[in-house]
Amino acid sequence: MHKVNFLALIFPLLSAIMLIKNGKSQPNHHSNTKTNQTVIEQKTKDQDQENAKKWLIKAIEINFNKETFEMSDITTKTYAEYKSDAINIEYDNGLTNETFKKKWKNTFDTKYVGTEGFLIPTQDYGKIKVMSCKFLSVTKDKAYIFETIVRDLTYKHSYKRDIKVIHSGKSFLIADVKEY
Numbered sequence: 167m168h169k170v171n172f173l174a175l176i177f178p179l180l181s182a183i184m185l186i187k188n189g190k191s192q193p194n195h196h197s198n199t200k201t202n203q204t205v206i207e208q209k210t211k212d213q214d215q216e217n218a219k220k221w222l223i224k225a226i227e228i229n230f231n232k233e234t235f236e237m238s239d240i241t242t243k244t245y246a247e248y249k250s251d252a253i254n255i256e257y258d259n260g261l262t263n264e265t266f267k268k269k270w271k272n273t274f275d276t277k278y279v280g281t282e283g284f285l286i287p288t289q290d291y292g293k294i295k296v297m298s299c300k301f302l303s304v305t306k307d308k309a310y311i312f313e314t315i316v317r318d319l320t321y322k323h324s325y326k327r328d329i330k331v332i333h334s335g336k337s338f339l340i341a342d343v344k345e346y
Contacts (some may be wrong), residue, residue: 219310221337221338222296222314222340225240225295225340226296227294230294241341242332242339244273244341247275248270248279256281278344280314280345290317292319294318295317296314297324299312300312305330309330309332312329313328314327315327326346327344330342
């Protein structure tokens with residue numbers, strides 16, 4: 167009789183210990199899986215951000231040091247149209263400043279557009295180098311913003327630009343530039 171009572175007490179106790187043990191080990195395994203997945207996702211985001219930065223530096227330095235290049239080779243079609251409209255404000259067939267702002271106010275922050283050249287405000291420039299390209303943020307639409315210092319080594323001028331870079335196929339494009 168004592169053996170039966172002893173077994174009756176031991177069985178629920180062992181069952182409870184097994185449940186507790188299994189219950190504790192299961193969430194840890196699940197938690198570790200989530201942690202590993204988060205680490206992998208963060209590494210992928212960091213690598214993508216680094217790829218965008220490298221692309222931006224290379225795109226600026228290669229294109230601006232060519233004899234000629236098209237802005238639309240490294241920008242979105244929308245940004246190229248926007249910047250062209252801004253450059254042409256001063257010319258006879260261009261938009262007025264008011265019309266320009268009205269046209270683009272829902273797409274871009276028009277107070278940061280320069281009415282001179284793309285990235286470099288002068289028509290004539292020398293050897294161009296990106297002196298600094300610092301990651302600032304990721305936007306809601308998963309674009310990267312980089313604080314970029316572009317330097318004309320020949321004429322010794324530097325230009326600070328916050329450049330928005332987006333994915334485009336297997337590469338990137340400039341989607342906006344805030345000029346200061």
